[in-house]
Amino acid sequence: MNYQKYQKMYHNVPLESRDWPSNELTKAPMWCSVDLRDGNQALYSPMTTDEKIEFFKFLVKLGFKEIEVGFPAASHTEFEFTRRLIDENIIPDDVSIQVLTQAREHIIKKTVEALKGAKNAIIHLYNSTSTLQRDVVFNKNKEEIKQLAVDGAKLVKSLVSGQLDGNIRYEYSPESFTCTEPDYAAEVTNAVLDVFEPSADNKVIVNLPSTIEVATANVYADQIEYMCKHLNNRENLIISVHAHNDRGTGVASSELALLAGADRVEGTIFGNGERTGNTDIITVALNMFCQGIDPELNIDNIDEIIEVFEKYNRLPIHPRHPYAGEMAYVAFSGSHQDAIKKSMDKFGQSPKNKWANPYLTIDPTDIGRKYEPILINSQSGKGGVSYVMENKYGYILPKPMLVEFADIVNRLSDEKKTVLTNHEIHQAFKDVYVNVAEPIKTRFYRSSEESEGTALSATIEFEGKVSSIEGRGNGPLDALCNGLRSYLKEDFEICNYTEHALERSSNSKAATYIAIKRGDNMYWGAGVDANINTASIYALISAVNRMLSK
Template identity: 85%
Template sequence: MNYKKYQKMYHPIPLEDRQWPNNEITHAPIWCSVDLRDGNQALYSPMTTEEKIEFFKFLVKLGFKEIEVGFPAASHTEFEFVRRLIDENLIPDDVTIQVLTQAREHIIKKTVEALKGAKNAIIHLYNSTSTLQREVVFRKSKEEIKQLAVDGAKLVMSLVDGQLDGNIRFEYSPESFTCTEPDYAAEVTNAVLDVFKPSETNKVIVNLPSTIEVATANVYADQIEYMCKHLNNREHLVISVHAHNDRGTGVASSELALLAGADRVEGTIFGNGERTGNTDVITVALNMFCQGIDPELHLENIDEIIEVYEKYNRLPINPRHPYAGEMAYVAFSGSHQDAIKKSMDKFGSSPSNKWANPYLTIDPTDIGRKYEPILINSQSGKGGVSYIMENKYGYTLPKPMLAEFSSLITDMSDEKKTVLTNHEIHQAFKDTYVNVAEPIKTRFYRSTEEDDCTILSATIEKGGKVTSIEGKGNGPLDALCNGLRQFLGQQFEICNYTEHALTRSSNSRAATYIEINDHNHHKTYWGAGVDANINTASIYALISAVNRMLADN
């Protein structure tokens, strides 16, 4: 790893007598959701207009009063979405929409056009100011970059005065702020503020984005405090932060920025965004909540938030998410379980009692969850089953197979009306999926290569009758599939295949998982094979899946 090729991308912070380390967060900031812009543009499949409308309504339900709804000049879909919000009167009177525009004439004009008729809106103007962007991307001098920002601000002001009647506020971002010389960032921003003319009744938002994280969170805090001390008319400004998560410290950067004087946080629920994501607003808000601070967002039903997020973003929640993860309130260690139980027995979950627990920073019931140790019953989820199968027995099940098996375990536990032991769970997996030998059983197989083709001959037993079959394919599994299809008169194909060693030792057995698609009945079936030989394990997995298909039909 050639670490010497890397260098610091941030500039020294000329900050003396820093104050932020002595400060505390005492109240919630102004929240601005950027899910519909930063979040949406980072999705494999961006939301449709209808989906964005539904997601916007949900963000309003969560309590966001400022919501960035898009970049109207970017596409017809973006423009149409903003227009529909306005034309169909979908924006509550106490909610302000925010739109993003580069400091470029045609983009600014399209953006202002999109806002006609809006009651409350923020025009978020930005241009990149960092050394690298100036020299490599734009090839402009400092003065030229500053003039670009000033000209953009002037055009915004003139168009708003001539075309918009609503309560229009202004926001400016020196994009790539974290990589910009601090004095120059302040110089450009002050030049823009001279145009926007902030006042007591017309506060301007100055957004200082960690467009890319290039330093520890304390450096970002220094940058924010420096700007707070060097911006004109600080009392008439709303200092906003927009932290990305390139170093995995987006939440910490936002929190330390609040200590350093920021008033506002832009982010997304669960941190979706470009590259490694944006600040996770849910985490920042609940971090405040567990310190006795009202987050001023409605987070009492975390499962509903997850459901909506996953529906429209088509992204999973990390099982180890601090508050929303399915494992967040599960303790694996017996000592942890014991300490948590004793604390709950003493303090309980009564609203009249102060929460105190050695391992849980928050009462799960406050966000619609419950504490669940690793005991598998009819209420257990995939996480517990996955943990037991992997950590106790070495099986790492593919997600679709895990979902199917977890459902089976739930039914078993429901029928027994009690928890299942680890042994019972393991035995149920083996009985259902592993080396299933009924109604057909492989007694012998041999494969040979001929003319870039694999020929597999196998002796199988079905109903007490031994039969020889043969198939050709691009490998042993494909050849066996062809032979079985002809023998059984069934149309199926392999649609999923994974394998791994059950232990890390040199003599470990292999575990193979195969899913087949039964074309005759439009269903899929999983099988697992375990053997010291990986090829044999794969054959067993295929036969197991076929046997499950035959048993079902």
């Protein structure tokens, strides 16, 4: 690979001191959805006007107060969509629509025309300022590019004053900001601000986009901090960031930019946008949420958001997507599964506890998800198996039995070379341990209490022969154990016994687990029945059958 054909595309940032690394996020930024502009223009099949209206309503439902609805001068469709939002009174009074316009006269005029009658709107003016765009695309020098921005701002301001009655705010973006010399970006932006005249009652949005991501996220943070320190009238500005994802760090760039002084984030749901996409607002918001910060968006039903997104964007959500992916809360590693289960058990015992989990940054139930998608494969351990058996089927296996069964599950998954379903795990447990009826099958048993203990008689079938056995002991189980030892001429003893109800109800079946020991070997069996004594008998017979089958 010819790496020598490439060079650094950003300019050094002359920061004398760097403050942002010491900062922490403590509150949510202002959010601006650009799904209907950046997102929609990047779709193979852009939304129809009716679809865009429905998607706009959904963005409002999510809590967005600023929504970029399009580029009205770009096409008749874009213009008519903006008009329908206004004419049909679809925009709530507390929501501002944002429209994009280049710093070109005919485009600005069409954009202002599209906003007539709007109660609250933002006119987003932009022109490209980067070295490459100046030299290759526009063939203009620095002064000419700055004048283009100033002339555009003057025209916007004069047309708004003469034609629009609503609450109209201004936004300016030096496009390709990250590839622009920092001092020149500040110079052009300050010239535009001189025209817009920001004040405490009429703040101006300065949007600093990484139109193309060309550096690590810390460089973007340096650029944002530089601008915050070199823009005039900073207290009356809203510093906005609009990060793309060309290097896969759009979320990180936005977060570090907030540390560096940004007040506002433009992005899209799940990061849809040109090329590799925009900042994923859902991820940024939930990153804040799991740090104890209110994201100030209504994102507690992630599956509904996915459903609407996929319906109108016709794009799938990656299964490994943070928070939203179908595998986001799945652990295959045995140690991970074990740690997740233990932490969830502890957290569940005391809901007042702060959330703490070694492998889950968020409680999935907070966004409408469940813990159930623990998947078991050959790399899984007893934690995942325990979780499935207890939470899906009610079995609380003794730890030594769980270790043995987890090994059986791993070998089964390895043989199948795939993930096992919950049903397959449950079926394997029943096949190996529960009410095992070969080679000994219990047909009938009866016990009675005598002065010296319990007497038990049973009818069993063994190797095709029906026989009666008798035994005495300290209870029915001990009596059966003694009877089987005598009949089989085998020396074994019960070394572990556990029982519990499978469900929390009066008619629940009982589950009993018994381990018997012969020499140095241990054999587990399980019994399930509505009668606890019968369940114990079945568990002992199951353990003995497993011993005889070895």
